[in-house]
Amino acid sequence: MTTPIWLKDEPWLAKWLGWFLDKLDNRDGEPSQRAITRRIKKSTLPALYDFNEDTQGRWQLLQHIAREHRIFEIVLDNKRSAFQEPYENAQCRLNPDCEALLREWLNRPQQDPLAQAWQQAINEHAATFTDNGEALLNQKPQIPGLTPAEIVSAFASVEPYLNQNLTLREIAARCFNGDSKTLDNRFELLLKLYRDNANGIQPRPLLLTAWAPPGFTKLLIVENQDSFLRLVENPPEDYALLYSGGFRASATRLSSEHTRFAFLPGSDPKRFKQRWLDKRTQCYFWGDLDFAGMGILKALRNSLPNLQAWQPGYQPMLEILNTGGGHTPQQTGKTAQTDPGTTGCPYTDTILLPALRQHGKSVDQEAIHIQ
Structure with missing residues (x-):
């Protein structure tokens, strides 16, 4: 299925639907029993409150998506007053079974949470590395008990020790919670991260x-x-x-x-x-x-x-x-x-x-x- 033509013509709708994918992506890969819901208000969906536009047509489009494609369920607010719009404070509840369809519509493939965690950690320390952390992103070294953020932070903390006449094990012990063997067989990785600066590490006798x-x-x-x-x-x-x-x-x-x-x-x-x-x-x-x-x-x-x-x-x-x-x-x-x-x-x-x-x-x- 390709992206519907009417979705391409309605950027406000793509933004509204994208919010639900943002919520899914921010779960860091952990399953959740709580439904993803959002209420229609002027602050959340201003396109339905811009009365210079066809707000009724937009409301009908939302209902069409709920009815024909089952992307979400719309639950009206029975406590709204008679002079309020029918969609005021209505709740949209995402149908988790339609996640794949929604991702196809918006061209947003599901992201690997672990890959995202590595990318975010490297972005925070990119300026420390000569290669902007590319070698870490490619290798993603696994160190038991440490998260990607902690691993990247530890590799970034190596930089001040490179020219202090220390061996690889001395540097590892200072940067990886006292574990002197963490950097064994990882000198090539340090060369990619720090280039010539890594040559300041003293060979272990x-x-x-x-x-x-x-x-x-x-x-x-x-x-x-x-x-x-x-x-x-x-x-x-x-x-x-x-x-x-x-x-x-x-x-x-x-x-x-x-x-x-x-x-x-x-x-x-x-x-x-x-x-x-x-x-x-x-x-x-x-x-x-x-x-x-x-x-x-x-x-x-x-x-x-x-x-x-x-x-x-x-x-x-x-x-x-x-x-x-x-x-x-x-x-x-x-x-x-x-x-x-x-x-x-x-x-x-x-x-x-x-x-x-x-x-x-x-x-x-x-x-x-x-x-």
């Missing part, structure tokens, strides 16, 4: 624990803490040891100036810093024999392209798999792990990964003790 005996020539990165400390107690000859703490050491900032090391007693920090990123240093990784561990190895090779799986650690774990040992992903909550495909390490790609795929089981590195 990567803190790694190392044991580097004097004269070492090789480096072994160990995934888990217990295995790392056992190796420190009984170290393999000629190795420095680095505790990676899962994926922490696979971050792109691993080889950056922001990496920090905590050295255990007996270490030679100077030699370690000279040799650990030297391409001539033989580098190895030892972690859990599962897809996640192989994924860490693959990620670490982005910073250490010569990195290889440490066979003295993986070989006894492989033997456990090949003799029927190990645990299934369901037993240890590893069902979300994904096969990394290839890592670039020949031993991993031709021996370890095929074994994992064949047996469908894993072995954590704490299961063995290197003598």
Whole structure:
């Protein structure tokens, strides 16, 4: 159905009908049992009180809409005096079943209340953002417990902290109710909101624990803490040891100036810093024999392209798999792990990964003790 011709010719009527849609839109998506009504008075519908016009024709048109299209019901006021117009103080009660028809007549599609809330919140803070808040409107980041208005306000409050030599987590804690992790993985969003100003955020240092005996020539990165400390107690000859703490050491900032090391007693920090990123240093990784561990190895090779799986650690774990040992992903909550495909390490790609795929089981590195 298209908009009736007579509605296009009667702007006063479109305004009157639009008022009912305004009321519907202002309900913020919440259903209401209360009917939407409006009484006809000179203040609400002055077109029926402009007696230089055809007010009777206009009144008949209102009645026609109520009778033929059932947009609303008209209830006359029985208490009006005899000299008053019949429509004086009459009540128009909107028929909710006709909302779609009314929206089509007025070309006003139903608005998403949530989208409206985001737009309103961004409009209030648009001047704060370099992109006027467009990135927030496109992404609409969800933060549990916060409304769109609170989320936008929090992102707007970031601006004063951008050039105070603070890290992302320090800024997040100040702007998001003390939650330091809210802005994790949202730096790209801040770049869109604040452009070059976001580059004032200080990179968070990567803190790694190392044991580097004097004269070492090789480096072994160990995934888990217990295995790392056992190796420190009984170290393999000629190795420095680095505790990676899962994926922490696979971050792109691993080889950056922001990496920090905590050295255990007996270490030679100077030699370690000279040799650990030297391409001539033989580098190895030892972690859990599962897809996640192989994924860490693959990620670490982005910073250490010569990195290889440490066979003295993986070989006894492989033997456990090949003799029927190990645990299934369901037993240890590893069902979300994904096969990394290839890592670039020949031993991993031709021996370890095929074994994992064949047996469908894993072995954590704490299961063995290197003598």
